Amino acid sequence: MFPIRLMLPILTILMVFFAEPAMGAGKLFVEVRSTSVRKEPKHWAPAVAQVSYGEALEEISTSSGWALIKLGNGTQGYVHLSALTPRTILLSGAKAPAVEADASSIVLAGKGFNKDIEKQYFGRENSLNYSAVDSMEQRVVASSELYKFLTEGKLSLEGVS
C-alpha cells in the first residue's frame, strides 16, 4: 500500500501546480464606490438597490455589457459589467485569504493613491479648490431625469449600433 506519509506531500505539491482560484467563481465584486442595481439592463432604468465598493454579488448571467446579479436578500437586478470585477476586492483591514491562486485576482482596496495620500497632498497644496470638486461630485443626474431628457430630445433609449 502506498504510504500515507508520502501521499500528503505529493498531494500538496500537486495542489501548487494545479490549484485554480478558489474565490471568485460565480461571484463578481463591485469595483466602483457605489452603483445601482437596476430593474432593466439600461442606465436610465429605475434602481432596485445600491451596492458599494468591495461587495460580492452572485452572478446569474451576463449579456450585452450587463450582469444579472442576486443580492444576499434575494433581490435580483442588473449591474453594468464595467462596475464589476471577478477579482477579489479586499477592503482595508480585511485579512488576505490564506490560499490564493493568482495575485492578479486580488485588488487591495484603499491602498496606493487614496484618501490619506490626498490629505497629505492637500496639506502641501492647501490653496487647491477641493471644495469645488466636492460640489461637482454632488451633481448627479437621476435615472428618471435622464429618461425624461432622452425621450424629450428624441434620443435613443436602446442604443443605436
Next chain:
Amino acid sequence: MIASSPALRMIYRFLCCIACCCLFTACSQQGQGTSSGFREFATKLAQFVGLAPATALYEASSSVNSISTHMTKEQEYYLGRAVAANILTRYQPEPDPALNEYVSRVGAAVLSTGDVPETFGGFHFQVLRSDEVNAMAAPGGFVFVTTGMLKLLPDEDTLAAVLAHEVSHVEKRHGVDSLSQAKMQDIVSSLGQLAGSLNCSEVVAQATLIFSGTVDEVVKNLLQAGYGRDQEFEADAGALTYLNAVNYNPVALDVLLEQLEKATPSDSAGGWFKTHPLAKDRRLAIEPLIAKLNPTSAELGRVVRSQRFQSAISGKLS
C-alpha cells in the same frame, strides 16, 4: 488544514522559503532576461502559500509599459480629484446651477448607451467661467467645458460632441497613459510599496511626492502640452461612436471642428487650440468614419434639442 499537521506545517514553511527565494530572484533579475515561466512559477507559488502582498509588490514592479493596468479605478479617482482641484483653482467654476445641470444631462445622455465603462466615482460635468475656448477631462471622469467653448457652439448636438470627445479620453485612460516613462516607473514603484503594506510615514511621504509630481504632469498635459495626435484622433473616433449610439448626430463633431477652424485669432490663442491637433486634420480623419455611420434618425428631435440648448445658455455666457 495546513496548521493542523506538523508535517504539513513543515512543508508549508519549506514552500514559503522557496517562494520567497523565487520572488527575490525574479525581482533582482528583472529586466535581465528572467524567463516569464520562472516569474509565473514564483508568483504562483507565493500566492499559493498566502504571500499575496509580496506578489502584488513584485507584480507592481514588473512592468511600467501600461500604468493603467496597475492603477485601480479607486487610485485613478484620487488622482483625478487632485487634477480637478488644480483645474478648479486655475479656472473659476460656473456658479449657475441650471447651466451646470443642463451640461450634466447632456453628458449623462452621452454616457447612457452603456458603451462607456463606469468610473470609481462616476462621471461629473462642470462649466468653467472663462473666455478661453476649452474643454478637458481629468482621470476618473471629471469633465470640464468653458463658457468660451459654449459660446462657440450652435446647438446641443455639438455640445454632446465636445463632451463625448472628453469622455472618450477618460474611457481610454489617456490621462494616465500619457505620463512619461520616468513618472510611470515612480508610480509603479510607489504603488508597489504601498500595496506591500509598507505604509510607514517615510513611504507615505515619498508616495505623496510622487502623487504630487504625477498630478503636475497630468495637469501640464491637459492644459499646456496636450495629448498625442493619435490619442486625439482616438478620442474623436470614440466620440463618434457614443454620439451615434445615443442618436446625437455624429456630424456634430465635424460641425464643432468647423466652428473651431473658423474661430477668430484671439480665440485661438490658447486652450483647445494649443492642446489639440489642427481642426482641419481632425476633420479629414473623421470624414471616412462618419461616412460609415448611418445617422438617419439623428435629425429627429434636433429642433427640440437646439431649443433647450438655447434656453439653457441664454443670458448666461456674457
